[in-house]
Amino acid sequence: MSEYSPLPVPPMSIRFDPAAGTLSPEGPTxxxxxxxxxxxxxxxxxxxxxxxxxxxxxxxxxxxxxxxVDRELPQSITTIQPGATGGELWMTKGHQHPxxxxxxxxxxxxxxxxxxxxxxxxxxxxxxxxxIGYMPPGWAHRSINIGSEPYSFLAVYPGGAxxxxxxxxxxxxxxxxxxxTDDNTAANGNTGxxxxxxxxxxxxD
Amino acid sequence: MSEYSPLPVPPMSIRFDPAAGTLSPEGPTxxxxxxxxxxxxxxxxxxxxxxxxxxxxxxxxxxxxxxxVDRELPQSITTIQPGATGGELWMTKGHQHPxxxxxxxxxxxxxxxxxxxxxxxxxxxxxxxxxIGYMPPGWAHRSINIGSEPYSFLAVYPGGAxxxxxxxxxxxxxxxxxxxTDDNTAANGNTGxxxxxxxxxxxxD
Numbered sequence: 001m002s003e004y005s006p007l008p009v010p011p012m013s014i015r016f017d018p019a020a021g022t023l024s025p026e027g028p029t030x031x032x033x034x035x036x037x038x039x040x041x042x043x044x045x046x047x048x049x050x051x052x053x054x055x056x057x058x059x060x061x062x063x064x065x066x067x068x069v070d071r072e073l074p075q076s077i078t079t080i081q082p083g084a085t086g087g088e089l090w091m092t093k094g095h096q097h098p099x100x101x102x103x104x105x106x107x108x109x110x111x112x113x114x115x116x117x118x119x120x121x122x123x124x125x126x127x128x129x130x131x132i133g134y135m136p137p138g139w140a141h142r143s144i145n146i147g148s149e150p151y152s153f154l155a156v157y158p159g160g161a162x163x164x165x166x167x168x169x170x171x172x173x174x175x176x177x178x179x180x181t182d183d184n185t186a187a188n189g190n191t192g193x194x195x196x197x198x199x200x201x202x203x204x205d
Numbered sequence: 206m207s208e209y210s211p212l213p214v215p216p217m218s219i220r221f222d223p224a225a226g227t228l229s230p231e232g233p234t235x236x237x238x239x240x241x242x243x244x245x246x247x248x249x250x251x252x253x254x255x256x257x258x259x260x261x262x263x264x265x266x267x268x269x270x271x272x273x274v275d276r277e278l279p280q281s282i283t284t285i286q287p288g289a290t291g292g293e294l295w296m297t298k299g300h301q302h303p304x305x306x307x308x309x310x311x312x313x314x315x316x317x318x319x320x321x322x323x324x325x326x327x328x329x330x331x332x333x334x335x336x337i338g339y340m341p342p343g344w345a346h347r348s349i350n351i352g353s354e355p356y357s358f359l360a361v362y363p364g365g366a367x368x369x370x371x372x373x374x375x376x377x378x379x380x381x382x383x384x385x386t387d388d389n390t391a392a393n394g395n396t397g398x399x400x401x402x403x404x405x406x407x408x409x410d
Contacts, residue, residue: 009307011321011328011344014337016311023337064337066307071342073307073363102214102271102278104361106221116216123216132219132228132269137276139216156309156361158278 002026004067014064014075018108018129021077021152027063032093034058034085039169040093042176042200043086050085057081058090070160079152080112080145087178089197091115094142094168097161103141106154107131111147113197115173116140122174124199127153140167144177146197172202207231209272219269219280223313223334226282226357232268237298239263239290244374245298247381247405248291255290262286263295275365284357285317285350289384294402296320296382299347301372308346308362312336316352318402320378321345327379329404332358345372349382351402377407 004027005012015024034050037058041047050056059080066074083090094115097103105114107127114125114133117140125133126146133153135141145151180196209232210217220229239255242263246252255261264285271279288295299320302308310319312332319330319338322345330338331351338358340346350356385401 008343009339009341011319011330011341012337012339013330014339016335016337018335064339066339071306073309073339073361075309075337101276102364104278104280114216125216125218130221130223132217132221132280134214134217134219134269134271134278136214136216138213156278158363159307 002028003065004028004063005065007067007069009066009072012065016154021079021108023062023064023075023077025065027065029063030061031057032059037093040091041085041088043088046086056083058083059092066159068159072159073156074159076155077108077152078143078155079150080143081150082145082148084179087181089144089146089177089179091144091177092142093165094140094173095163095165096140096167097137098164099161100137101158101161102137103135103155103157103161105133105143108152108154110145110149110151112151112153113144113146113177115142115144115175115177117171117174119171124175127151140171140173142168142173146177175199175201207233208270209233209268210270212272212274214271214277217270221359226284226313228267228269228280228282230270232270234268235266236262237264242298245296246290246293248293251291261288263288264297271364273364277364278361279364281360282313282357283348283360284355285348286355287350287353292383292386294349294351294382294384296349297347298370299345299373299378300368300370301345302342302366303369304366305342306363306366307342308340308360308366310338310340310348311359313357313359315350315354315356317356317358318349318351318382320347320349320380320382322376322379324376332356345376345378347373347378351382380404380406
């Protein structure tokens with residue numbers, strides 16, 4: 001199994017292959033199945049059904065060997081599969097940095113969105129290959145696949161920023177992102193969409 | 206003139222065009238001419254001659270609008286022109302981060318090298334498009350164009366790391382990077398090279 005580099009971290013050359021979505025040499029890989037996303041989808045029954053129907057992989061995160069340690073600057077590639085559950089497009093759990101620090105995402109392939117929420121305002125950046133989405137310190141962030149192909153992006157983030165997933169369970173993200181269909185509430189397939197998105201407020205949950 | 210964003214920095218979408226070497230919207234651009242590189246080339250007479258012969262632009266750095274402020278994560282694209290002065294390949298001034306924090310460079314176009322020095326050891330990473338060079342905290346770094354075309358890379362770095370250029374004037378970088386020719390000491394053109402590089406120790410200065 002691949003691991004983070006021991007401290008002190010040596011200078012490194014890391015091969016970034018956007019087409020393959022890989023970093024070489026690679027560090028740990030994180031896989032998030034539907035069952036890992038409890039409490040995040042608006043339609044809990046649809047989420048339970050998706051877990052029962054094979055508990056699919058929603059996204060994976062492959063890291064370089066630069067560790068998540070203060071003063072280091074690790075990188076990772078996240079790939080979100082296309083799909084929707086209860087009409088809500090497949091997404092990452094989302095997190096806030098407990099140690100507020102900025103982060104960037106660089107779109108690599110597919111079409112996605114970057115949702116940011118500071119507890120009061122919500123912002124949306126549409127991500128295509130070559131888009132850098134900038135998350136200032138203090139803005140929680142979640143990524144969403146809005147296309148019909150896997151959506152991948154490179155993340156670069158301060159190693160001491162940390163990941164608070166509970167923040168999003170408590171505060172939400174301001175908006176949810178749905179596939180733009182005639183009747184979103186009926187959509188429950190894993191088909192993704194290229195027809196656009198609709199936003200609904202968390203306050204309606 | 207383009208400027209950094211005022212604080213607090215809003216969420217941003219930045220268009221990264223590797224082919225053009227641009228970030229849009231763009232922030233300030235820094236231009237370094239030969240005269241800005243005083244004291245850095247081994248052959249001072251050759252450097253003085255190059256300054257007299259039109260004082261060419263050696264490299265430029267175009268930034269995004271994310272400011273160099275603690276907790277932010279700014280980005281920039283550096284483009285180094287091909288050339289050699291006194292046989293020594295054109296390069297950036299090089300700097301140490303007074304507030305030790307890691308940084309990454311992503312090769313975009315051309316062929317370059319990333320020289321790192323922690324005051325005792327020197328490391329070299331050859332940079333081509335798709336190479337991520339990782340600079341751990343505490344390693345001073347300098348970039349060198351080792352090809353015959355402009356060499357460009359995207360940098361992502363913690364905004365509070367700072368830039369100490371005097372550190373390199375005082376400590377050097379351990380090694381100098383020369384064009385690999387039959388007689389480096391005779392080379393003094395702006396032609397660059399695709400024939401490889403040679404390293405010589407600063408201790409011989």
